[in-house]
Amino acid sequence: MSDAAIPATPAAAAAWLDHPAARELARRHRLRWWEALPWIAAAVVYFAFPHYLGFGTELVISILFALSLDLALGYAGIITLGHAAFFGTGAYAVGMLAFYGIWTEPITGLLLAALAAAAIGLASGLVLLRTRGLTLLMLTICTMALLEQAANMARDYTGGFDGLPSLPIAPVFGLFAFNPLYPNTQYLFSLAVLLVCFAFLRTLVYSPFGQSLTGIRENILRMHAVGSPVRRRLVICYTISAALAGIAGGLWAQTNAYVNLSVLDLDRAATVLIILILGGYGRLYGAFVGAVIYLALEHFLAQFYPTAWQLGLGLLLVAIALFARNGILGLGEQLWRRWRGRRAAP
């Protein structure tokens, strides 16, 4: 059978699907057993550690935020240090709508947050994504700083530096209220949102569109050469990524019931970048691993030894940049391959 021939009959097509390359391609996006593990772990946390649900909510939101960055940075290779711009836009959209009593329903609130962030992502992406390298990095930082200072200036609407406190968020489905003391609803709601967004993202990155993003990351010239609409794809990707970040920000505002300038600052943008790279970018589960490790370390170390935490974090980042460019998951994969290779060798 010739590989290049297009199958003429259904039987030939079926034979083609049996081709090792076709099977390999089909296998790539098949669900694997271990993909259930994060969700099982999340369920175990809910029942076994009810005191850590507040922390769990924060963790889930960080994962979602890191996933949104992964789409832009890990899959499409858009180097940004300003992703908090979209997180903050989503948070302020939810926050201002709720604070002024315009819209307090949480699910549609998240959709509005996604819309607002997507609008900013589209507008900035259309102009920003013409540049690359340092200029792009600077422009993403400046866009974020611009939004932060604009929010600071418009204190009559945004509360300025102090932000908007005690947001009234309506119960989910009109039944499950957000209780600040027992964050069960917050946890389950965030988890459900994460699951939906993750399913969407997983489908997206394995779709032809997602594959073309990887192509752009790997070799932008060749993608231009094969006639791929590179800029349009990048802008679409950036907009979707912004929308997901907006949902994460909206969730943050809803579950914390307040919003302030910290949602837009460089700290948040740098943290999410660190989380993603720590776990491993350009792979779906890097965000999960990175967020769990980063937040757990931060939660238990930073309170007691803030300086040691910062020192350790710095050393960890330097070590990752020098020795483990694909993050913890990449390192694990490398070790696993080596181990399997050694077992297969004798």
Add this chain to the structure above:
Amino acid sequence: MNFVADLAGIVLGGLAAGTVLFIVSVGLSVTMGLMGFVNLAHGAFAMFGGYVIVLAMNRANVGFVPALVLGFAATAVLSVILERTLYRRLYRAGELDQVLFTIGLIFIFIAATVLVVGPESQTLQLPAALRGQINLGFVQYRTYSIFLIVFGFLIGFGIWLAFERTRIGAQIRATVDNRRMVESLGINVDRLFTITFALGSGMAAIGGGLGAEFLGLGPQYPLIYLVYFLIVVSVGGLGSVLGVYYASLLLGMLDFVLKLYLPQGGTVFIYALTILLLLWRPQGLFGRRET
């Protein structure tokens, strides 16, 4: 008369702040232009040098000028050690790894400073000759600010001369323009870079010390001013001394005026202007080519 004094105060204050930005950032611009290395940790060298200068003066009673020399030398040596051992492994790595690595370095510098010196910020004790006011004919102004403006101008002029008139300056300019060509001419770009990196970090150290008055000098210094250093460098154009000088003075003036008249979020205009400038000229005002 009052109006003249106010205007002069604003202009001179802005110029002095801008001069500090220039002294700190000029090395960053040249090293980034040379190697294309995104060195976010440049401010950490400025902080390190600033601490050496200030602590030498306050705790060891070293004189003003010897302290500056000491800060310059200590920072240059430290930067060469780091460049030789760590930075050079990442020259061929992607921007992302460089960003991550230098953010990590910033954290290490901050934590080390807090551990060794403490979390409080430091103040520079000026020598008697630089305290007080000076009469400029039309206005009385702080001697130190005038000193800074003149000093910064002289440094800028000196660097510009070194760039335009010396052999090593010509090599640097050529490398910024076309690194491969320079390498194939047999010029040792690695060594050139190490020298430039050391001198640039040393300059940053002097800027950190002299600017303690304007920018403050605490452990968070490298993070607080990170964006400003990057704005100056990218607006001025990578590898362009003149560009950095103009961009620094412009940013210093704008920042000074906006903080005076619009303390709540007035810096929004700085970011807006930067975005517009970079969209108009992605390579910066004085940048040679697309990077």
